[in-house]
Amino acid sequence: MMTGLVKQLKNTVKALAVVGLAALSLATAQAQTILRVTAIPDESPTELARKFAPLGKYLEKELGVKVEWTPVTDYAAAVEAVVNKKIDLAWFGGFTFVQANARSGGKIVPLVQREEDEKFRSVFITEAGSKITKLEDLKGHTLSFGSASSTSGHLMPRSFLLAAKINPETDLKRISFSGAHDATVAAVAGGKVDAGALNISVWEKLVSEKKVDPKEIRVFYTTPPYYDYNWSVHAEMPAALQEKLKQAFLKLNDSTPEGKEILALQRATRFVPTKADNYAGIRAAAENAGLLK
Known part of the structure; x- marks a missing residue:
């Protein structure tokens, strides 16, 4: 009798755990109501904000969430913000991506880059x-x-x-x-x-x-060409959201006024998929110059 009761209790606990995990997953998905975005400050703050404005509106429409632009003071701040998950999406240079990836133990995922960034x-x-x-x-x-x-x-x-x-x-x-x-x-x-x-x-x-x-x-x-900029996220961003973000960038083209404006401001012909391996040369150059800590 006691054995049957214990077994029933265990099954109940397991069922509650499954329900709890499902609820947590749903809550996490619902909590992503704001996409926090930043970029390395390689140009003036006003220029960066101007360039991002139409892209932010586009991403809001594509993702169904509010997009919040968060400027940072310097390159190191952009790295730390993404590594510590204070920012969801960041425009990195090749070197800042390598730094962020190293700082996070390989947990930064480059989603897309401009076609131009393959031969920068x-x-x-x-x-x-x-x-x-x-x-x-x-x-x-x-x-x-x-x-x-x-x-x-x-x-x-x-x-x-x-x-x-x-x-x-x-x-x-x-x-x-x-x-x-x-x-x-x-x-x-x-x-x-x-x-x-x-x-x-x-x-x-x-x-x-x-x-x-x-x-x-x-x-x-x-200089000769090399890989450079990309849009990156933390690996702990839900895979579905990562894919939705990637597809939003990939579908941008100049056949619409919106797409034409965004691509022109981003100085891009189009966006293409990218991967961490593309930046192995940047990492090697940083290590050779003694700049990767």
Whole structure:
């Protein structure tokens, strides 16, 4: 009699546990009523907010949740916010993705990247009248990178300098960090440094918007291509939501006014799937330069 009662109690506990897990799963899904989004501050805060506004509205419509833009102070803050699950979706550079993935023990998932990010490049710029025409000419001169954690504004430019047997710390007169790509251009244009390194996408945008005159500031070196930016999430985001997010990006195209505006602001032809393995070269470059901690 007692054995049967114990067995019945065990079955009841198991049934309650199953119901409890189902309820918890439902509560978790319902709790995701806000998608918190950020981006590395590789441009000014106002420009980042302007670029994201129509994308945020689009994601709200596609996901059925409120999308909340949360700016961060620097690249490190973006990494920590995603690692600690304070942010759900982040626009990372290749290096910040690698940093976040390392900090989280491999728990950051890159969902999509722009087609352009499969073959991204950096440019080195200087004043039009400068005698600097190649990387080797930088010896003895001053140079500005972007953020220390920037892929296209620091890590990869540094990597190509090292490949050209130029040690930024010993061969250059001084290096500095502007904090953002547009700030690097301003530093060169203002005569604060002899040269600067930044991502090619921001450079081309500034030229097209006539915010910089290529007759006054010129590109003297363009790097070989490498993988760069992506939209990433924490691995603990429900798989269904990850897939819904991915599909929302993949279906964007320029056949609609909405899609055309979003892609233009994101400086993208289209978004394509990506994976962590694509950034193995970035990780190797960071380790080789002693920048991955």
